[in-house]
Amino acid sequence: MNLLGDPEITEEGEFVINIGPQHPSTHxxxxxxxxxxxxxxxxxxxxxxxxxxSIEKMSESLSYRNFIYVTSRMDYLSAHINNEACxxxxxxxxxxEVPKRAQVIRILxxxxxxxxxxxxxxxxxxxxxxxVTPFFYAFREREAILDILEETCGARLTQNFMxxxxxxxxxxxxxxxxxxxxxxxIKEKLREYDELVTGNVIFQGRFKGxxxxxxxxxxxxxATGPVARASGISCDVRKWxxxxxxxxxxxxxxxxxxCDCWARYMVRMNEMKxxxxxxxxxxxxxxxxxxxAKTKQVIKLPKGEFYQRVETARGELxxxxxxDGGSTPYRIKYRTPNFSNLWVLSHITLGAKIGDLxxxxxxxxxxxxxxxx
Amino acid sequence: MTNEEIKQCISEIxxxxxxxxxxxxxxxxxxxxxxxPFMQTLRNDEKFLFEFLFCLTCIDWKTHFMMVYHLLSxxxxxxxxxKVKLDDINQPEIDxxxxxxxxxxYLEREVYDLFGVKFGNHPDLRRLFLDDNWPGYPLRKNxxxxxxxxx
Amino acid sequence: xVDTEKLVFPAQLxxxxxxxFLVTQLDDIINWARSNSLWPLVxxxxxxxxxxxxxxxxxxxxxxxxxxxxxxxxxxxxxIIVAGTIVMKMAPVLRRLYDQMPDPKYVIAMGACxxxxxxxxxxxxxVVKGVDHVIPVDVFIPGCPPRxxxxxxxxxxxxxxxxxETYFGKDNxxxxx
Numbered sequence: 001m002n003l004l005g006d007p008e009i010t011e012e013g014e015f016v017i018n019i020g021p022q023h024p025s026t027h028x029x030x031x032x033x034x035x036x037x038x039x040x041x042x043x044x045x046x047x048x049x050x051x052x053x054s055i056e057k058m059s060e061s062l063s064y065r066n067f068i069y070v071t072s073r074m075d076y077l078s079a080h081i082n083n084e085a086c087x088x089x090x091x092x093x094x095x096x097e098v099p100k101r102a103q104v105i106r107i108l109x110x111x112x113x114x115x116x117x118x119x120x121x122x123x124x125x126x127x128x129x130x131x132v133t134p135f136f137y138a139f140r141e142r143e144a145i146l147d148i149l150e151e152t153c154g155a156r157l158t159q160n161f162m163x164x165x166x167x168x169x170x171x172x173x174x175x176x177x178x179x180x181x182x183x184x185x186i187k188e189k190l191r192e193y194d195e196l197v198t199g200n201v202i203f204q205g206r207f208k209g210x211x212x213x214x215x216x217x218x219x220x221x222x223a224t225g226p227v228a229r230a231s232g233i234s235c236d237v238r239k240w241x242x243x244x245x246x247x248x249x250x251x252x253x254x255x256x257x258x259c260d261c262w263a264r265y266m267v268r269m270n271e272m273k274x275x276x277x278x279x280x281x282x283x284x285x286x287x288x289x290x291x292x293a294k295t296k297q298v299i300k301l302p303k304g305e306f307y308q309r310v311e312t313a314r315g316e317l318x319x320x321x322x323x324d325g326g327s328t329p330y331r332i333k334y335r336t337p338n339f340s341n342l343w344v345l346s347h348i349t350l351g352a353k354i355g356d357l358x359x360x361x362x363x364x365x366x367x368x369x370x371x372x373x
Numbered sequence: 374m375t376n377e378e379i380k381q382c383i384s385e386i387x388x389x390x391x392x393x394x395x396x397x398x399x400x401x402x403x404x405x406x407x408x409x410p411f412m413q414t415l416r417n418d419e420k421f422l423f424e425f426l427f428c429l430t431c432i433d434w435k436t437h438f439m440m441v442y443h444l445l446s447x448x449x450x451x452x453x454x455x456k457v458k459l460d461d462i463n464q465p466e467i468d469x470x471x472x473x474x475x476x477x478x479y480l481e482r483e484v485y486d487l488f489g490v491k492f493g494n495h496p497d498l499r500r501l502f503l504d505d506n507w508p509g510y511p512l513r514k515n516x517x518x519x520x521x522x523x524x
Numbered sequence: 525x526v527d528t529e530k531l532v533f534p535a536q537l538x539x540x541x542x543x544x545f546l547v548t549q550l551d552d553i554i555n556w557a558r559s560n561s562l563w564p565l566v567x568x569x570x571x572x573x574x575x576x577x578x579x580x581x582x583x584x585x586x587x588x589x590x591x592x593x594x595x596x597x598x599x600x601x602x603x604i605i606v607a608g609t610i611v612m613k614m615a616p617v618l619r620r621l622y623d624q625m626p627d628p629k630y631v632i633a634m635g636a637c638x639x640x641x642x643x644x645x646x647x648x649x650x651v652v653k654g655v656d657h658v659i660p661v662d663v664f665i666p667g668c669p670p671r672x673x674x675x676x677x678x679x680x681x682x683x684x685x686x687x688x689e690t691y692f693g694k695d696n697x698x699x700x701x
Contacts, residue, residue: 502650503613503650504612504613511649520649521647521649522645522646522647522653523647524646524647
């Protein structure tokens with residue numbers, strides 16, 4: 001079986017190398033075919049499908065309560081936010097109102113997940129650039145957050161905590177105290193991160209001026225999230241189409257006009273600070289009340305289509321749910337942020353060197369199962 | 374712009390379009406021959422400026438296919454949905470819009486891979502997720518696979 | 525309780541006036557050396573890869589047990605931890621990686637997806653339902669995803685399994701016929 005697919009047409013002096021599907025960069029199974037002239041890249045062609053688990057087909061036979069768990073496995077670093085998107089889409093169809101307590105807890109868990117995801121991104125960016133220390137530092141903070149999530153939700157990575165109507169169980173009594181302690185630790189360590197990597201001359205030299213993505217291209221390719229915000233495009237779903245009470249929370253949308261890898265890096269570092277700001281506003285003001293709205297045991301959505309968008313750590317996730325009146329979805333389409341962000345790669349690596357390709361992949365922050373679904 | 378204003382502007386340029394306002398966004402049904410010029414107007418015209426195509430997919434309704442395009446305009450702050458009905462379920466075909474929005478090139482490849490819809494004038498129409506010699510199109514409702522274990 | 529007999533060096537020391545010499549069996553000494561320096565291959569496809577990375581970090585730290593260096597190339601690795609779902613497009617790649625590894629080689633199947641397809645068992649057309657359809661497996665770890673401590677427990681189980689192998693006169697147990 002020809003694993004490589006299309007023919008390799010090369011000009012004089014060019015050669016083709018395959019990067020992946022198994023490679024030490026921790027982004028997943030992505031196969032890149034790179035046409036090289038010496039060390040300069042002429043063309044990059046991503047091949048995907050090595051983790052295509054047929055999630056959309058499978059969701060057509062799962063009930064409206066059950067299909068939420070699969071999305072934890074799609075973009076596993078923002079598992080809470082993915083689950084929130086599915087629960088919100090079903091609630092839109094049922095037209096139930098989520099109680100205030102559940103909304104605030106959803107925001108808190110979502111922002112904690114965003115912090116943990118950005119920490120892991122920072123660690124693996126350092127690892128890709130050849131520095132092993134950021135990897136260990138980042139996981140130290142991430143473990144602090146995962147401990148809190150495990151105490152409340154029961155799992156470290158793939159929590160299945162959202163249900164249509166609210167959240168599954170109430171918070172653990174230790175939640176507020178532990179979050180405050182973790183925030184103190186993380187704020188101090190963010191200064192350490194800045195000293196270690198952000199102020200480092202070698203990292204700055206490798207990131208500045210590399211991988212330029214103009215704003216027109218970012219819109220054309222459908223890029224969202226930090227990738228688009230680093231090119232100056234305002235696209236944060238929490239500001240444009242607020243959900244779950246985000247309109248009552250004060251935070252800034254982080255924009256940068258650099259358009260290169262350094263801008264993408266700084267956008268994510270500043271987003272971590274904004275997430276901490278949101279958590280600090282809400283942690284002492286969790287309202288009392290119910291955690292789940294009343295819904296029937298077997299949920300049946302009325303005939304129609306429902307689209308819900310949320311802001312995951314990587315961009316805009318859209319859940320397009322088509323229902324024909326039955327107890328399982330008729331068609332679900334997940335508009336994933338990483339799918340649109342990936343195809344930017346072949347555009348911005350023209351003329352760069354192989355070392356720059358690694359820097360660009362690190363700052364694009366792709367999760368491959370989210371692309372393949 | 375509100376839904377009424379959009380409907381008015383569109384009926385001036387395309388009188389044969391039909392509307393559906395039962396969902397969350399205004400839905401416009403067009404025929405497949407009218408699709409390309411209509412999409413170009415939606416992108417370039419000052420009144421609309423839908424520069425962001427955020428979802429392109431297909432739904433198999435067993436008697437026909439329905440292509441669905443979701444568009445967003447950040448300048449005017451509105452969303453619409455454009456739908457095209459494809460009646461031929463054995464050989465569905467439609468024109469590509471990947472020269473209008475670059476992201477459509479890959480979303481259309483995905484629809485070709487999973488549903489079998491052919492896009493005319495597409496620069497590189499190949500399968501995306503599955504192997505080149507995979508039999509059939511999995512997301513169709515009449516897809517049969519003996520390796521698939523169903524409950 | 526830790527079995528302290530297994531922790532000692534598998535030899536007997538005979539003291540002589542100017543030093544001493546160790547008496548052991550070749551099987552014991554070779555198994556001891558092999559099990560305490562297994563180098564895993566960097567191979568993760570989906571969510572279990574994150575828990576594998578967590579097992580490598582400072583809190584759980586698999587290098588205490590000898591898995592110090594995770595090699596990028598299969599030619600230099602002893603152990604492949606299959607972390608994540610394997611789909612039909614990836615299965616030939618996994619087989620090729622396994623064939624490229626030199627003997628003796630071991631396989632740990634991590635997570636529910638590698639045991640039987642896991643949460644993707646019903647109504648999927650592209651998932652390989654169990655990685656033992658592709659390569660022979662030594663240790664299975666249930667969980668979705670398994671905790672890093674579970675991965676460490678499975679690595680220690682593999683070390684104990686290796687200590688029971690025989691070197692001369694029989695084939696390496698991990699090698700399929």
